[in-house]
Amino acid sequence: MSDNVQKVLRQEPTHKLRNSLIILFILAMTVWSILAIDYQGVNDLGVTVVRNIARFLVWPDSNPNNPVIAKYLFSLERFAVPYLMLETIMIAFIGTLLGAFISIPFAFLSSKNIVGEKRSLIGATVITMVRTVPIFIWGIVFIRVQGGAMAGVLAIAVSSIGMISKLYIEVIEDIDEGILEALDSTGATAFQKIRYGIIPQLTANFLSVSIYRFEINVRNATILGLVGAGGIGFTLIDALGSFNFGIVAVSLWGIIPVVLLIEYFSTKLRARLT
Protein backbone atom coordinates (compact mmCIF):
# COMPACT_ATOMS: atom_id res chain seq x y z
CA MET A 1 0.00 0.00 0.00
CA SER A 2 2.62 2.47 1.11
CA ASP A 3 4.85 1.39 -1.77
CA ASN A 4 2.12 2.09 -4.29
CA VAL A 5 1.55 5.53 -2.86
CA GLN A 6 5.25 6.26 -3.11
CA LYS A 7 5.34 4.99 -6.71
CA VAL A 8 2.44 7.18 -7.85
CA LEU A 9 3.93 10.14 -6.07
CA ARG A 10 7.24 9.62 -7.85
CA GLN A 11 5.49 9.41 -11.21
CA GLU A 12 3.90 12.82 -10.76
CA PRO A 13 5.67 15.46 -12.87
CA THR A 14 7.73 17.64 -10.54
CA HIS A 15 8.25 20.62 -12.90
CA LYS A 16 11.66 21.06 -11.36
CA LEU A 17 13.15 22.81 -14.38
CA ARG A 18 10.13 25.07 -14.86
CA ASN A 19 9.94 26.01 -11.18
CA SER A 20 13.63 26.80 -10.91
CA LEU A 21 13.44 28.94 -14.04
CA ILE A 22 10.54 30.89 -12.54
CA ILE A 23 12.38 31.36 -9.27
CA LEU A 24 15.49 32.47 -11.16
CA PHE A 25 13.42 34.97 -13.15
CA ILE A 26 11.82 36.41 -10.02
CA LEU A 27 15.19 36.65 -8.29
CA ALA A 28 16.70 38.42 -11.31
CA MET A 29 13.77 40.84 -11.44
CA THR A 30 14.12 41.50 -7.71
CA VAL A 31 17.82 42.25 -7.94
CA TRP A 32 17.24 44.48 -10.96
CA SER A 33 14.41 46.29 -9.16
CA ILE A 34 16.50 46.90 -6.07
CA LEU A 35 18.98 48.72 -8.31
CA ALA A 36 16.37 51.45 -8.81
CA ILE A 37 16.41 52.30 -5.14
CA ASP A 38 19.16 54.44 -3.79
CA TYR A 39 18.75 54.30 -0.07
CA GLN A 40 20.01 57.52 1.48
CA GLY A 41 18.94 56.73 4.98
CA VAL A 42 16.03 58.16 6.85
CA ASN A 43 15.41 61.86 6.46
CA ASP A 44 16.31 63.89 9.56
CA LEU A 45 12.71 64.97 9.70
CA GLY A 46 11.42 61.44 9.22
CA VAL A 47 11.27 60.49 12.86
CA THR A 48 9.61 63.79 13.79
CA VAL A 49 7.06 63.34 11.02
CA VAL A 50 6.06 59.85 12.13
CA ARG A 51 5.92 60.82 15.79
CA ASN A 52 3.85 63.92 15.07
CA ILE A 53 1.41 62.19 12.77
CA ALA A 54 0.86 59.48 15.37
CA ARG A 55 0.42 62.07 18.13
CA PHE A 56 -1.96 64.28 16.16
CA LEU A 57 -3.97 61.32 14.87
CA VAL A 58 -4.77 60.41 18.45
CA TRP A 59 -5.58 63.97 19.38
CA PRO A 60 -5.63 66.53 16.53
CA ASP A 61 -5.53 69.47 18.95
CA SER A 62 -2.07 68.52 20.22
CA ASN A 63 -0.71 71.90 19.21
CA PRO A 64 -2.38 74.35 21.65
CA ASN A 65 -1.53 77.32 19.43
CA ASN A 66 -3.40 75.87 16.51
CA PRO A 67 -6.58 74.11 17.62
CA VAL A 68 -8.05 72.36 14.61
CA ILE A 69 -10.93 70.23 15.88
CA ALA A 70 -13.40 73.04 16.32
CA LYS A 71 -12.24 74.98 13.31
CA TYR A 72 -11.86 72.16 10.75
CA LEU A 73 -13.55 68.99 11.98
CA PHE A 74 -16.83 70.34 13.38
CA SER A 75 -17.53 73.28 11.18
CA LEU A 76 -19.65 73.75 8.10
CA GLU A 77 -17.33 76.24 6.44
CA ARG A 78 -16.27 75.48 2.89
CA PHE A 79 -12.66 74.92 3.91
CA ALA A 80 -13.55 72.50 6.70
CA VAL A 81 -13.47 68.73 6.56
CA PRO A 82 -17.24 67.96 6.48
CA TYR A 83 -17.83 70.11 3.42
CA LEU A 84 -14.68 68.84 1.68
CA MET A 85 -15.70 65.24 2.32
CA LEU A 86 -19.21 65.97 1.03
CA GLU A 87 -17.64 67.46 -2.07
CA THR A 88 -15.35 64.44 -2.47
CA ILE A 89 -18.25 61.99 -2.20
CA MET A 90 -20.41 64.03 -4.56
CA ILE A 91 -17.61 64.21 -7.12
CA ALA A 92 -17.33 60.44 -6.94
CA PHE A 93 -21.11 59.99 -7.07
CA ILE A 94 -21.91 62.11 -10.09
CA GLY A 95 -18.67 61.06 -11.80
CA THR A 96 -19.55 57.39 -11.40
CA LEU A 97 -23.10 58.06 -12.60
CA LEU A 98 -21.82 59.78 -15.74
CA GLY A 99 -19.16 57.13 -16.28
CA ALA A 100 -21.71 54.34 -15.85
CA PHE A 101 -23.92 55.89 -18.55
CA ILE A 102 -21.10 56.67 -21.00
CA SER A 103 -19.85 53.11 -20.60
CA ILE A 104 -23.12 51.55 -21.84
CA PRO A 105 -22.59 52.32 -25.57
CA PHE A 106 -18.85 51.61 -25.23
CA ALA A 107 -19.60 48.19 -23.75
CA PHE A 108 -22.22 47.22 -26.34
CA LEU A 109 -19.91 48.26 -29.18
CA SER A 110 -17.11 46.10 -27.79
CA SER A 111 -19.04 42.93 -26.95
CA LYS A 112 -18.22 39.92 -29.07
CA ASN A 113 -21.80 38.67 -29.23
CA ILE A 114 -23.08 42.06 -30.46
CA VAL A 115 -20.53 43.31 -33.00
CA GLY A 116 -18.48 40.17 -33.67
CA GLU A 117 -15.01 39.05 -32.65
CA LYS A 118 -12.97 41.36 -34.91
CA ARG A 119 -14.83 44.60 -34.43
CA SER A 120 -14.91 44.12 -30.67
CA LEU A 121 -11.11 44.48 -30.72
CA ILE A 122 -11.40 48.09 -31.90
CA GLY A 123 -13.62 48.96 -28.95
CA ALA A 124 -11.41 47.07 -26.53
CA THR A 125 -8.34 49.00 -27.72
CA VAL A 126 -10.08 52.35 -27.32
CA ILE A 127 -11.17 51.35 -23.81
CA THR A 128 -7.62 50.33 -22.88
CA MET A 129 -6.27 53.63 -24.20
CA VAL A 130 -8.73 55.61 -22.09
CA ARG A 131 -7.91 53.44 -19.10
CA THR A 132 -4.14 53.82 -19.24
CA VAL A 133 -4.19 57.62 -19.22
CA PRO A 134 -3.51 58.60 -15.59
CA ILE A 135 -6.39 60.31 -13.80
CA PHE A 136 -4.39 63.53 -13.29
CA ILE A 137 -4.14 64.02 -17.04
CA TRP A 138 -7.93 63.93 -17.28
CA GLY A 139 -8.12 66.31 -14.34
CA ILE A 140 -5.80 68.84 -15.99
CA VAL A 141 -7.51 68.54 -19.37
CA PHE A 142 -10.96 69.03 -17.87
CA ILE A 143 -9.94 72.01 -15.80
CA ARG A 144 -10.43 73.80 -19.11
CA VAL A 145 -14.15 73.02 -18.85
CA GLN A 146 -14.41 74.47 -15.38
CA GLY A 147 -11.87 74.41 -12.60
CA GLY A 148 -12.55 72.82 -9.23
CA ALA A 149 -15.02 70.08 -8.50
CA MET A 150 -16.54 69.90 -11.98
CA ALA A 151 -13.15 69.04 -13.48
CA GLY A 152 -12.93 66.31 -10.86
CA VAL A 153 -16.36 64.97 -11.83
CA LEU A 154 -15.35 64.72 -15.49
CA ALA A 155 -11.96 63.18 -14.69
CA ILE A 156 -13.64 60.55 -12.50
CA ALA A 157 -16.26 59.88 -15.18
CA VAL A 158 -13.78 59.37 -18.00
CA SER A 159 -11.28 57.39 -15.96
CA SER A 160 -14.08 55.07 -14.82
CA ILE A 161 -15.07 54.14 -18.37
CA GLY A 162 -12.24 51.63 -18.69
CA MET A 163 -13.09 49.39 -15.78
CA ILE A 164 -16.86 49.83 -15.91
CA SER A 165 -17.18 48.98 -19.59
CA LYS A 166 -14.80 46.04 -19.24
CA LEU A 167 -17.04 44.57 -16.54
CA TYR A 168 -20.19 45.50 -18.49
CA ILE A 169 -18.83 43.58 -21.48
CA GLU A 170 -18.52 40.45 -19.36
CA VAL A 171 -22.17 40.83 -18.32
CA ILE A 172 -23.34 41.43 -21.88
CA GLU A 173 -21.39 38.47 -23.24
CA ASP A 174 -23.11 36.32 -20.61
CA ILE A 175 -26.62 37.14 -21.83
CA ASP A 176 -28.79 34.05 -22.05
CA GLU A 177 -30.02 34.05 -25.64
CA GLY A 178 -32.52 31.30 -24.94
CA ILE A 179 -34.73 33.92 -23.32
CA LEU A 180 -34.69 35.98 -26.52
CA GLU A 181 -35.66 32.93 -28.57
CA ALA A 182 -38.49 32.21 -26.18
CA LEU A 183 -39.71 35.79 -26.55
CA ASP A 184 -39.40 35.45 -30.32
CA SER A 185 -41.69 32.44 -30.23
CA THR A 186 -44.36 34.45 -28.43
CA GLY A 187 -44.22 37.02 -31.21
CA ALA A 188 -42.61 39.80 -29.18
CA THR A 189 -41.51 42.94 -31.01
CA ALA A 190 -37.91 44.12 -30.97
CA PHE A 191 -38.73 46.71 -28.33
CA GLN A 192 -40.46 44.13 -26.14
CA LYS A 193 -37.51 41.80 -26.56
CA ILE A 194 -35.17 44.49 -25.26
CA ARG A 195 -37.52 45.52 -22.45
CA TYR A 196 -38.38 42.03 -21.17
CA GLY A 197 -35.49 39.92 -22.51
CA ILE A 198 -32.33 42.00 -22.23
CA ILE A 199 -32.76 44.80 -19.67
CA PRO A 200 -33.78 42.53 -16.76
CA GLN A 201 -30.68 40.42 -17.40
CA LEU A 202 -28.38 43.42 -17.27
CA THR A 203 -29.73 45.85 -14.66
CA ALA A 204 -28.68 44.11 -11.45
CA ASN A 205 -25.15 43.36 -12.66
CA PHE A 206 -24.67 46.80 -14.19
CA LEU A 207 -25.74 48.39 -10.91
CA SER A 208 -23.42 46.15 -8.95
CA VAL A 209 -20.49 47.14 -11.19
CA SER A 210 -21.29 50.83 -10.80
CA ILE A 211 -21.55 50.60 -7.02
CA TYR A 212 -18.20 48.81 -6.90
CA ARG A 213 -16.62 51.52 -9.03
CA PHE A 214 -18.18 54.22 -6.82
CA GLU A 215 -16.27 52.75 -3.91
CA ILE A 216 -12.99 53.03 -5.85
CA ASN A 217 -13.87 56.50 -7.11
CA VAL A 218 -14.36 57.91 -3.62
CA ARG A 219 -10.75 56.94 -2.97
CA ASN A 220 -9.62 58.41 -6.28
CA ALA A 221 -11.51 61.62 -5.59
CA THR A 222 -9.45 62.15 -2.44
CA ILE A 223 -6.32 62.80 -4.55
CA LEU A 224 -7.75 64.87 -7.41
CA GLY A 225 -7.19 68.02 -5.39
CA LEU A 226 -3.49 67.74 -6.22
CA VAL A 227 -4.18 69.08 -9.71
CA GLY A 228 -6.89 71.48 -8.57
CA ALA A 229 -9.85 69.28 -9.40
CA GLY A 230 -11.70 69.56 -6.08
CA GLY A 231 -12.19 67.34 -3.08
CA ILE A 232 -10.24 66.99 0.13
CA GLY A 233 -6.99 66.02 -1.63
CA PHE A 234 -5.49 69.46 -1.88
CA THR A 235 -6.00 70.20 1.82
CA LEU A 236 -4.51 66.87 2.89
CA ILE A 237 -1.49 66.79 0.55
CA ASP A 238 -0.73 70.46 1.14
CA ALA A 239 -0.90 69.98 4.91
CA LEU A 240 1.38 66.94 4.73
CA GLY A 241 3.91 68.90 2.68
CA SER A 242 3.88 71.89 5.03
CA PHE A 243 4.00 69.80 8.22
CA ASN A 244 0.60 71.02 9.35
CA PHE A 245 -0.09 67.80 11.22
CA GLY A 246 -3.31 68.98 12.86
CA ILE A 247 -4.94 69.41 9.45
CA VAL A 248 -3.49 66.10 8.27
CA ALA A 249 -5.05 64.40 11.28
CA VAL A 250 -8.52 65.93 10.88
CA SER A 251 -8.48 65.15 7.14
CA LEU A 252 -7.68 61.52 7.88
CA TRP A 253 -10.37 61.55 10.57
CA GLY A 254 -12.72 62.60 7.79
CA ILE A 255 -11.54 60.22 5.05
CA ILE A 256 -11.04 56.95 6.90
CA PRO A 257 -14.49 56.49 8.53
CA VAL A 258 -16.32 57.73 5.45
CA VAL A 259 -14.50 55.36 3.10
CA LEU A 260 -14.98 52.49 5.57
CA LEU A 261 -18.71 53.17 5.77
CA ILE A 262 -19.05 53.40 2.01
CA GLU A 263 -17.16 50.14 1.56
CA TYR A 264 -19.37 48.44 4.13
CA PHE A 265 -22.65 49.55 2.54
CA SER A 266 -21.38 48.90 -0.97
CA THR A 267 -20.50 45.31 -0.08
CA LYS A 268 -23.89 44.81 1.60
CA LEU A 269 -25.77 46.28 -1.36
CA ARG A 270 -23.86 44.29 -3.95
CA ALA A 271 -24.41 41.06 -2.04
CA ARG A 272 -28.17 41.71 -2.21
CA LEU A 273 -28.08 42.58 -5.90
CA THR A 274 -26.38 39.46 -7.18
Next chain:
Amino acid sequence: MRFLQAIKETFVPSSITTRQGTDVLPPKPVLPYILIALTLMTLLAAQVTDFSLIVLIQRLFNFQLGPWGIVKRFFPVDWAYWPEVIAPILETIQMSFLGTLIGSILALPAAYLASQNLTKNKWVVNGVRTTLAVLRTLPILIYAVFFKLIFFLGALPGTIAIAVFTFSIVAKMLYERIETLDMKAYYAIESTGATKLKSFLSALMPEVRPIFYSLSLYAFEINIRYAAILGYVGAGGIGFILDNAMKNLPQNTRTIVILAFIFVTVVIIENTSRLLRRRLA
Protein backbone atom coordinates in the same frame (compact mmCIF):
# COMPACT_ATOMS: atom_id res chain seq x y z
CA MET B 1 -57.77 62.17 -12.79
CA ARG B 2 -56.39 59.40 -15.04
CA PHE B 3 -53.00 60.99 -14.61
CA LEU B 4 -53.19 60.94 -10.81
CA GLN B 5 -54.39 57.36 -10.99
CA ALA B 6 -51.34 56.41 -13.07
CA ILE B 7 -49.05 57.99 -10.54
CA LYS B 8 -50.73 56.11 -7.73
CA GLU B 9 -50.44 52.85 -9.67
CA THR B 10 -46.67 53.20 -10.02
CA PHE B 11 -46.19 53.57 -6.27
CA VAL B 12 -49.06 51.53 -4.78
CA PRO B 13 -50.42 49.15 -7.41
CA SER B 14 -53.97 48.02 -6.73
CA SER B 15 -54.75 44.35 -6.49
CA ILE B 16 -55.48 42.31 -9.59
CA THR B 17 -58.56 40.08 -9.67
CA THR B 18 -57.87 36.79 -11.43
CA ARG B 19 -60.47 34.88 -13.45
CA GLN B 20 -60.96 32.57 -10.51
CA GLY B 21 -62.06 35.56 -8.49
CA THR B 22 -59.12 35.74 -6.09
CA ASP B 23 -57.43 39.05 -5.41
CA VAL B 24 -53.69 39.11 -5.97
CA LEU B 25 -51.60 41.96 -4.66
CA PRO B 26 -48.68 42.72 -7.00
CA PRO B 27 -45.25 43.06 -5.39
CA LYS B 28 -44.45 46.46 -3.88
CA PRO B 29 -42.39 48.36 -6.46
CA VAL B 30 -38.97 49.65 -5.34
CA LEU B 31 -37.71 51.08 -8.61
CA PRO B 32 -39.68 54.37 -8.45
CA TYR B 33 -38.34 55.10 -4.97
CA ILE B 34 -34.77 54.32 -6.03
CA LEU B 35 -35.15 56.57 -9.07
CA ILE B 36 -36.45 59.44 -6.95
CA ALA B 37 -33.61 59.01 -4.46
CA LEU B 38 -31.05 58.91 -7.27
CA THR B 39 -32.49 62.04 -8.86
CA LEU B 40 -32.42 63.97 -5.58
CA MET B 41 -28.89 62.78 -4.90
CA THR B 42 -27.81 63.83 -8.41
CA LEU B 43 -29.33 67.27 -7.96
CA LEU B 44 -27.54 67.70 -4.66
CA ALA B 45 -24.28 66.46 -6.17
CA ALA B 46 -24.61 68.83 -9.11
CA GLN B 47 -25.21 71.66 -6.64
CA VAL B 48 -22.16 70.81 -4.53
CA THR B 49 -19.80 70.22 -7.44
CA ASP B 50 -21.04 73.16 -9.58
CA PHE B 51 -21.71 70.63 -12.28
CA SER B 52 -23.64 71.94 -15.23
CA LEU B 53 -24.31 70.19 -18.53
CA ILE B 54 -24.67 73.56 -20.26
CA VAL B 55 -21.17 74.65 -19.28
CA LEU B 56 -19.88 71.22 -20.26
CA ILE B 57 -21.38 71.35 -23.75
CA GLN B 58 -20.39 74.97 -24.29
CA ARG B 59 -16.82 74.25 -23.27
CA LEU B 60 -16.45 70.96 -25.10
CA PHE B 61 -17.28 72.73 -28.35
CA ASN B 62 -15.13 75.74 -27.58
CA PHE B 63 -12.01 74.62 -29.40
CA GLN B 64 -9.94 77.57 -28.22
CA LEU B 65 -10.51 77.67 -24.46
CA GLY B 66 -12.07 74.25 -23.90
CA PRO B 67 -10.28 70.95 -23.23
CA TRP B 68 -9.36 70.63 -26.90
CA GLY B 69 -7.17 73.69 -26.39
CA ILE B 70 -4.91 71.58 -24.19
CA VAL B 71 -5.09 68.47 -26.34
CA LYS B 72 -4.18 70.55 -29.42
CA ARG B 73 -0.91 71.57 -27.78
CA PHE B 74 0.17 67.89 -27.62
CA PHE B 75 0.59 67.98 -31.39
CA PRO B 76 2.76 67.63 -33.44
CA VAL B 77 4.01 64.74 -31.31
CA ASP B 78 7.72 65.02 -30.50
CA TRP B 79 8.56 61.36 -31.19
CA ALA B 80 12.30 62.10 -31.06
CA TYR B 81 11.90 62.36 -27.28
CA TRP B 82 11.35 58.61 -26.84
CA PRO B 83 14.89 57.59 -25.72
CA GLU B 84 14.50 59.73 -22.61
CA VAL B 85 11.28 57.97 -21.61
CA ILE B 86 12.90 54.54 -21.29
CA ALA B 87 14.73 55.09 -18.00
CA PRO B 88 11.65 56.47 -16.13
CA ILE B 89 9.35 53.76 -17.49
CA LEU B 90 11.83 51.09 -16.39
CA GLU B 91 11.96 52.71 -12.98
CA THR B 92 8.15 52.56 -12.84
CA ILE B 93 8.27 48.84 -13.59
CA GLN B 94 11.00 48.27 -11.00
CA MET B 95 9.02 50.13 -8.34
CA SER B 96 5.82 48.23 -9.08
CA PHE B 97 7.62 44.89 -9.14
CA LEU B 98 9.47 45.34 -5.89
CA GLY B 99 6.48 46.93 -4.16
CA THR B 100 4.18 44.13 -5.28
CA LEU B 101 6.71 41.48 -4.21
CA ILE B 102 7.22 42.91 -0.72
CA GLY B 103 3.53 43.63 -0.21
CA SER B 104 2.40 40.19 -1.36
CA ILE B 105 4.91 38.32 0.78
CA LEU B 106 3.83 40.27 3.85
CA ALA B 107 0.20 39.66 2.93
CA LEU B 108 0.52 35.91 3.33
CA PRO B 109 0.93 35.81 7.14
CA ALA B 110 -1.59 38.62 7.51
CA ALA B 111 -4.16 36.62 5.53
CA TYR B 112 -3.44 33.60 7.74
CA LEU B 113 -4.12 35.66 10.85
CA ALA B 114 -7.28 37.18 9.35
CA SER B 115 -8.90 33.89 8.30
CA GLN B 116 -11.58 32.76 10.70
CA ASN B 117 -11.08 29.09 9.85
CA LEU B 118 -7.36 29.17 10.64
CA THR B 119 -7.04 31.66 13.48
CA LYS B 120 -9.41 30.95 16.32
CA ASN B 121 -8.61 34.03 18.36
CA LYS B 122 -11.40 36.50 17.53
CA TRP B 123 -9.34 39.48 18.67
CA VAL B 124 -6.50 38.70 16.32
CA VAL B 125 -8.84 38.09 13.37
CA ASN B 126 -10.79 41.29 13.89
CA GLY B 127 -7.69 43.31 14.69
CA VAL B 128 -5.90 42.29 11.51
CA ARG B 129 -9.05 42.81 9.44
CA THR B 130 -9.64 46.29 10.82
CA THR B 131 -6.03 47.25 10.20
CA LEU B 132 -6.30 46.04 6.61
CA ALA B 133 -9.58 47.89 6.10
CA VAL B 134 -8.14 51.14 7.46
CA LEU B 135 -5.00 50.78 5.32
CA ARG B 136 -7.19 50.25 2.25
CA THR B 137 -9.05 53.53 2.72
CA LEU B 138 -6.11 55.68 1.64
CA PRO B 139 -4.92 55.79 -1.97
CA ILE B 140 -1.31 54.96 -2.89
CA LEU B 141 -0.55 58.61 -3.61
CA ILE B 142 -1.20 59.67 -0.01
CA TYR B 143 1.14 56.94 1.23
CA ALA B 144 3.73 58.12 -1.27
CA VAL B 145 3.53 61.69 0.06
CA PHE B 146 3.87 60.36 3.59
CA PHE B 147 6.87 58.11 2.90
CA LYS B 148 8.49 60.85 0.86
CA LEU B 149 8.70 62.88 4.08
CA ILE B 150 10.41 60.03 5.91
CA PHE B 151 12.84 59.01 3.19
CA PHE B 152 14.30 61.14 0.46
CA LEU B 153 12.83 61.77 -2.97
CA GLY B 154 13.12 58.94 -5.43
CA ALA B 155 11.92 55.41 -6.01
CA LEU B 156 12.05 54.28 -2.37
CA PRO B 157 8.95 56.10 -1.02
CA GLY B 158 7.00 55.06 -4.10
CA THR B 159 8.01 51.43 -3.68
CA ILE B 160 7.02 51.38 -0.02
CA ALA B 161 3.71 53.06 -0.82
CA ILE B 162 2.99 50.39 -3.43
CA ALA B 163 4.01 47.68 -0.95
CA VAL B 164 1.57 48.99 1.69
CA PHE B 165 -1.29 49.17 -0.79
CA THR B 166 -0.52 45.70 -2.21
CA PHE B 167 -0.31 44.29 1.29
CA SER B 168 -3.76 45.64 2.18
CA ILE B 169 -5.58 44.41 -0.93
CA VAL B 170 -3.82 41.06 -1.45
CA ALA B 171 -4.27 40.11 2.21
CA LYS B 172 -7.98 40.93 2.02
CA MET B 173 -8.62 39.00 -1.17
CA LEU B 174 -6.51 36.12 0.11
CA TYR B 175 -8.33 35.64 3.43
CA GLU B 176 -11.65 35.78 1.63
CA ARG B 177 -10.48 32.93 -0.59
CA ILE B 178 -8.89 30.94 2.25
CA GLU B 179 -12.19 30.96 4.12
CA THR B 180 -13.90 29.17 1.24
CA LEU B 181 -11.35 26.32 1.18
CA ASP B 182 -12.24 22.75 2.04
CA MET B 183 -10.82 22.12 5.50
CA LYS B 184 -11.07 18.31 5.65
CA ALA B 185 -7.43 17.61 4.77
CA TYR B 186 -6.35 20.26 7.27
CA TYR B 187 -8.26 18.63 10.13
CA ALA B 188 -7.04 15.18 9.08
CA ILE B 189 -3.41 16.24 9.33
CA GLU B 190 -4.04 18.18 12.52
CA SER B 191 -5.55 15.04 14.09
CA THR B 192 -2.26 13.20 13.51
CA GLY B 193 -0.69 15.61 15.98
CA ALA B 194 0.82 18.10 13.57
CA THR B 195 0.91 21.74 14.63
CA LYS B 196 -1.58 24.15 13.08
CA LEU B 197 1.05 25.83 10.97
CA LYS B 198 2.35 22.50 9.68
CA SER B 199 -1.16 21.34 8.84
CA PHE B 200 -1.73 24.57 6.99
CA LEU B 201 1.51 24.26 5.05
CA SER B 202 0.92 20.69 3.92
CA ALA B 203 -2.87 20.59 3.57
CA LEU B 204 -3.89 24.06 2.43
CA MET B 205 -0.75 25.58 0.96
CA PRO B 206 -0.98 23.59 -2.32
CA GLU B 207 -4.39 25.18 -2.83
CA VAL B 208 -3.45 28.61 -1.52
CA ARG B 209 -0.31 28.90 -3.61
CA PRO B 210 -1.93 29.34 -7.06
CA ILE B 211 -4.51 31.71 -5.57
CA PHE B 212 -1.72 33.72 -3.98
CA TYR B 213 0.26 33.93 -7.23
CA SER B 214 -2.83 34.93 -9.13
CA LEU B 215 -3.75 37.69 -6.66
CA SER B 216 -0.19 39.02 -6.64
CA LEU B 217 -0.15 39.19 -10.43
CA TYR B 218 -3.48 40.98 -10.34
CA ALA B 219 -2.08 43.49 -7.84
CA PHE B 220 0.94 43.99 -10.10
CA GLU B 221 -1.41 44.87 -12.98
CA ILE B 222 -3.12 47.51 -10.85
CA ASN B 223 0.11 48.84 -9.36
CA ILE B 224 1.79 49.53 -12.66
CA ARG B 225 -0.94 52.06 -13.46
CA TYR B 226 -0.83 53.67 -10.02
CA ALA B 227 2.96 53.82 -10.15
CA ALA B 228 2.62 56.01 -13.23
CA ILE B 229 1.23 58.87 -11.13
CA LEU B 230 3.51 58.63 -8.11
CA GLY B 231 6.07 60.88 -9.80
CA TYR B 232 3.60 63.75 -9.42
CA VAL B 233 4.57 63.98 -5.77
CA GLY B 234 8.23 63.16 -6.36
CA ALA B 235 8.01 59.50 -5.43
CA GLY B 236 9.76 58.16 -8.52
CA GLY B 237 8.70 56.75 -11.84
CA ILE B 238 7.35 58.15 -15.06
CA GLY B 239 4.89 60.54 -13.41
CA PHE B 240 7.63 63.09 -12.87
CA ILE B 241 8.41 63.62 -16.55
CA LEU B 242 4.71 63.41 -17.36
CA ASP B 243 4.01 66.18 -14.88
CA ASN B 244 6.82 68.28 -16.37
CA ALA B 245 5.64 67.66 -19.90
CA MET B 246 2.14 68.87 -18.98
CA LYS B 247 3.30 71.88 -16.99
CA ASN B 248 5.84 73.42 -19.37
CA LEU B 249 4.33 74.77 -22.55
CA PRO B 250 7.30 74.01 -24.84
CA GLN B 251 7.40 70.41 -23.58
CA ASN B 252 3.69 69.76 -24.17
CA THR B 253 4.44 67.86 -27.38
CA ARG B 254 6.17 65.16 -25.33
CA THR B 255 2.97 64.18 -23.49
CA ILE B 256 1.69 61.74 -26.10
CA VAL B 257 5.08 59.99 -26.30
CA ILE B 258 5.00 59.36 -22.55
CA LEU B 259 1.36 58.25 -22.61
CA ALA B 260 2.15 55.88 -25.50
CA PHE B 261 4.93 54.30 -23.44
CA ILE B 262 2.60 53.85 -20.47
CA PHE B 263 -0.01 52.35 -22.77
CA VAL B 264 2.40 49.82 -24.32
CA THR B 265 3.82 48.85 -20.92
CA VAL B 266 0.40 48.39 -19.35
CA VAL B 267 -0.86 46.35 -22.30
CA ILE B 268 2.18 44.04 -22.29
CA ILE B 269 2.08 43.51 -18.52
CA GLU B 270 -1.69 43.05 -18.35
CA ASN B 271 -1.78 40.52 -21.16
CA THR B 272 1.17 38.52 -19.82
CA SER B 273 -0.33 38.55 -16.35
CA ARG B 274 -3.75 37.49 -17.61
CA LEU B 275 -2.21 34.65 -19.58
CA LEU B 276 -0.37 33.45 -16.48
CA ARG B 277 -3.44 33.83 -14.28
CA ARG B 278 -5.57 31.81 -16.67
CA ARG B 279 -3.00 29.01 -16.49
CA LEU B 280 -2.96 29.20 -12.68
CA ALA B 281 -6.73 28.98 -12.38
